Amino acid sequence: MKYVFMVLVMLFIVGLGIYMLVTGNYHLLHSYHYATTPEAERPQLAKETGVCLIVCGLSTGLLITDHSVLTILGLIFFIASIGAMLACIVHHNGALFSFATTSSIQNEHHSTRFSFRTALVGIVLVVVFVAFSAPAVYMMATGDPRLLHSYHYEHVSAQAMPAFTFWEGFCMLGLSIGGAITALGGIVLYANPQKRVGKMLCGLGVLIFVASLAGMLLVIQYFNGSIMGSA
Numbered sequence: 001m002k003y004v005f006m007v008l009v010m011l012f013i014v015g016l017g018i019y020m021l022v023t024g025n026y027h028l029l030h031s032y033h034y035a036t037t038p039e040a041e042r043p044q045l046a047k048e049t050g051v052c053l054i055v056c057g058l059s060t061g062l063l064i065t066d067h068s069v070l071t072i073l074g075l076i077f078f079i080a081s082i083g084a085m086l087a088c089i090v091h092h093n094g095a096l097f098s099f100a101t102t103s104s105i106q107n108e109h110h111s112t113r114f115s116f117r118t119a120l121v122g123i124v125l126v127v128v129f130v131a132f133s134a135p136a137v138y139m140m141a142t143g144d145p146r147l148l149h150s151y152h153y154e155h156v157s158a159q160a161m162p163a164f165t166f167w168e169g170f171c172m173l174g175l176s177i178g179g180a181i182t183a184l185g186g187i188v189l190y191a192n193p194q195k196r197v198g199k200m201l202c203g204l205g206v207l208i209f210v211a212s213l214a215g216m217l218l219v220i221q222y223f224n225g226s227i228m229g230s231a
Contacts, residue, residue, distance in 0.1 A: 006228070009061045017053030019047045019112070033089045036098040045092040047229040050087035063217065064228045071221055079214050086206060097186040098200045125183050132176035139169035156223045171219060174212030181205030 005095055016028065028097050034042050062074025090096055132135030135147045143165045145153045156164045185201030192198065220227055 006064045012059050013057030013060065015057075017050040017055075017057060020050030023049075023057065029089075032097045034093055036095070036140075037093045041092050045088060048088040048092075049085055052081045052088065056085070057083035057085055065226070068221065068226070071213050071227055073191040075214060075217050078217075079210060082210055092101060094208065095188045095189065095199070098150050125180055125187075128183075129176050129180040132171065132179070136172035136176065139165045151228050152220050153224055157227045161222050164219065167219045170214060171215035173210045173214065174208055178205045178207070178209030178212055182209060 020028055026037075026042040026046035026049075029046065029049065041070060043109055059074045059077035059081060062070045063078065065074070073180045086096060118176070123211055139145065139147055143162045145156070145161065145165050145168070148168065153161070153164060182202055182205030185198045185203075185205055187196055188198030188201060217227060
């Protein structure tokens with residue numbers, strides 16, 4: 001059943017990529033990924049993103065194999081496709097997150113609404129960070145792997161379990177930190193699209209997030225022998 005789910009995920013991602021590649025429909029992207037992209041370049045952005053999604057989807061098929069070489073190859077393509085996708089967005093859009101400025105942003109009423117919205121987003125960001133970091137810290141502190149799917153640790157020996165849970169929890173913590181930093185950078189860019197610190201935060205957050213995701217998969221592969229365990 002676990003393989004059926006992963007195959008469905010793979011087909012969905014590949015199908016989405018093919019659709020974007022064929023149609024050039026950029027509306028499937030978040031608006032902040034193309035807000036400052038010239039209108040004429042948006043279909044090209046969609047097509048390039050589509051190619052990256054196709055590679056990303058196909059790489060997930062390699063991740064669920066029981067062969068270490070194929071799994072590592074899948075991980076390489078998975079990370080590379082995500083990196084290429086982000087690079088395409090930055091190339092066409094000028095930044096990973098951007099927001100078109102309007103005259104209404106200048107008035108005091110909008111400024112008040114923005115402050116409230118920013119505070120609300122900040123609170124949500126903290127809640128999300130805690131929600132994702134708490135299980136990671138718990139796993140690191142207790143050595144309990146049951147927060148993961150059982151097939152991710154079914155072949156991990158009892159002797160190796162403490163190291164497995166610590167490093168898996170450490171990478172999970174990196175995911176939450178990377179996501180929080182990226183979201184914070186997005187908020188800064190919304191307040192001031194020209195602010196360099198916002199772009200730096202987004203870049204740093206994405207880097208930490210992707211590295212942590214790769215780390216999680218590598219830890220499972222190293223200790224468990226395969227990402228999905230036995231059939």
